[in-house]
Structure formats: structure tokens, C-alpha cells
Amino acid sequence: MIAVIRYSAGNVLSVMNALARIGKDAVLTDDPAVISKADHVIFPGVGEASSAMQYLREHRLDEVIKGLRQPFLGICLGMQLMCSSSEEGDASCLGIFPEHVTLFPRDRGYKIPHMGWNSINGLSGPLFNRSSNGEYVYFVHSYYVPLSEHASAMTEYDGFSFSAALSKDNFHGVQFHPEKSGEAGERILRSFLEDL
């Protein structure tokens, strides 16, 4: 069973629709018992970091998520919440990854949010079993996770490189939206669900 975590951040419908398109049944839930028993857990998110963290704490989902041992995929804000902290709303996050989430520097002349299709490179790990370097996926974000040893994909925005994906043990995160990235995104979801 695939559990998609229901919480205050939006965009869960897009994830459920994408899973249905690739023939996967998923349960949308905020029940810790259901989440703990799932074979795969997906943590979507579009929204603001500090209010999302507050919701997770109020529903005791923060401790549940940190204790999971099955394959776990955070998407966009979901991935950022897996880091130690975020500049957005000065939020303390889940701390699965030690990185600090930072606002794109505003003095470089490029536009914020980083919105649209960008290529992913330096791909490593099972999430990208079906992907190739240089493939395009869809991003919408104003905050980014710096490159580190946990980066399993990277992206460049006007000469500025950041983590497009993170991996550590059973925990994976993608900064982009595989559920909105056409056929390239569907292959990444498939790799997560079928190879992990």
C-alpha cells in the first residue's frame, strides 16, 4: 500500500492523480497507524515551511515521519521539510538531512520563483534508474537546498547550482514535481515505487 500524507500543504490531488495515471492505488491519510504500515510513503507539498511544520507537530506527524523505515519520498516543500531548518518563516524542520534551506540570492538578476522546466544532472541512486542526465522536470520554488553529499541530482539556474534531489538510507526527496513533469516524472515515480 502507498500512503500519501495529507497535511495543510496543497497539491495532494496532483500527486494522487499522477499515481492513478501510472496504475498505482494510494491512500491519502494523516493517520500515523496507516502511514507506519504503508510499503511506500509520499510526502507532497506546496506551501509555506513554518506553517506546514506547525501542522505536522500538532498532528504528531513529525515524529512518525522520522521513525519510518520504508521508502519515503518528499516532494518540493516535502523535501525541504526533511532538512534541518528553513529560512522560510525561520522554521525548524524534521532534520532527516542536515542541510539548511535557503532563499535564492536576490541580487543575481534572475527571476524568483525558479519556475518552469529545468534539466537535472549528476543523477545517482535508484530514484533515477529510469532517467538520464539532462532530462527536464518541472520546478516551482523560491527556496533551495545547497549541494552536499546527500544530493542525488543537481540543477543549475543561471549559473547557480543546487540540490534537485536528496537521498539518505530510506529517505528521498525531490525539489521538482514529478507529478507535473510529464513522462520523465512518471518514470521517477515508477522507480521509487517499483525499485525501492
Place this chain on the structure above:
Amino acid sequence: MLAKRIIPCLDVKDGRTVKGVNFISLRDAGSALELASFYSDNGADELVFLDITATVEGRGTLLSLVRDVSRTISIPFTVGGGIRSEEDVDAILGAGADKISINSAAIRNPEVISRLAGLFGSQCVVLALDARANSLMPSGYEAVIDGGRTPTGLDALSWSMEAEARGAGEILLTSMDKDGTKDGFDIPLTRLLSTSLGIPVIASGGAGSMEDFKDVFADGMADAALAASVFHFHEIDIPCLKDYLRKEGIIVR
């Protein structure tokens, strides 16, 4: 590198697409869901649906179309047209749209932009701005509404800057002088806004040839280009357009 986006626009009424020439006369171009699905599979980077239905029953039809589109396609899409309230936005995003666009409602009450950005996030608030050349305006362009029939007295550049400051995440800029002419995008207008703003600008109005797209990206500095009839009537095929743009040194997906 971030790719320039190609965005087909579907004007919809009762679940079917229509395309107005200068927004006045309408021609039927088929089923909105079928067309959306075709574009999603054939190289479109994003879709925009503009609902021109005025009736309450029509709004219900729109929501069911949004739900069907969200289930069917795997690329982002924006829904605009007649959006007035937070309830409208909540219903459209709840049905699966990624972004909404607002136009007249924001001009009548700019506070709407701030409220929607605060509630739903800037990433899903697109300001649709219809502009027409007017030498009496400081920037040379005036914002117009009601399909171009009503001037607002607002300078198009200062209005777009206010919208950005209030939290709009993107500007959908339509040149009312160029719309329907197939004479090329309004390059000076697009360039003016795109270089003045810190948010992406989608250029719209006037696409007639593949070269027009190259010009609006290379000279107009647009982040995305939107067109309707050249795609709906197969005058330009998106995969061919992208091959052409790649050869011209424009980064596309």
C-alpha cells in the same frame, strides 16, 4: 538551464475550446479535454485555460473540466476567466489546477492579489494583464479590461510592478494591439516588462510564425510564450517549433 516555455491557450466555453479573433468573433476548435491531452503528449510545457462562460451553470462545467484535465494530463495548467473571489480560487485549485489567473477583478481591487498570494501562495497567482499602446501613459502602454473594450487609466508597467509587490507569481501579458493579428508578439512591450520585473513574464498575442517565438524569447526576453490558433489549427507544430528554437540557440525542453 531553465527552459523557455511554450504554452498553448485554450479559450473554453461549456467544455469546448473557442478562439476569438481580437476576442470578438468566435470559432469552435473542438473538445477542450482532447486538445489538452494532445498538447500534453506533444511537447507543450504548460497549458492555460481561459473560461469565457458567463453563466453560473457554465462555472460548474468549468470545474468538471478542470477535474478531468487534472486527472488526464501530467503538465502544469492555469485556469483564468471570471475569477472574482477566494471561493472561486479555492474551487479551481481544489479541482486540480496548478495556478489561477486574475485580470479585471485585480484591477478593480488590487488587494485581491495580496489576499490570494497570502492564502494560496504566489506560485499559483498569475496576473493576466491586457495592454494597449497609449502614448499618454508613462511607459507608453495602458492596462485595459473587458477584452480590450475598457481602458483603465493605469500604466501597464506600474500596474505590473504593483502586482509583483503584492505577491503575483507571474505575469501573463497580452498585447491587445497584436492579439489576433498573427503579426508577431509585441517585442518592446514584452521586453519592457520582462526586464523590469523579478517574476516570469508569459508573452501573448500576435504569434503567427516560428520566428515570432524566437524573437519574443531572444529580443523580448520573455520567459514563456503563449499562443492559441497557430497551435489549434496546426499551423505550427510544437515539436517542430522546439527543434527550430533549439537550432536558433534558445533553450527549450
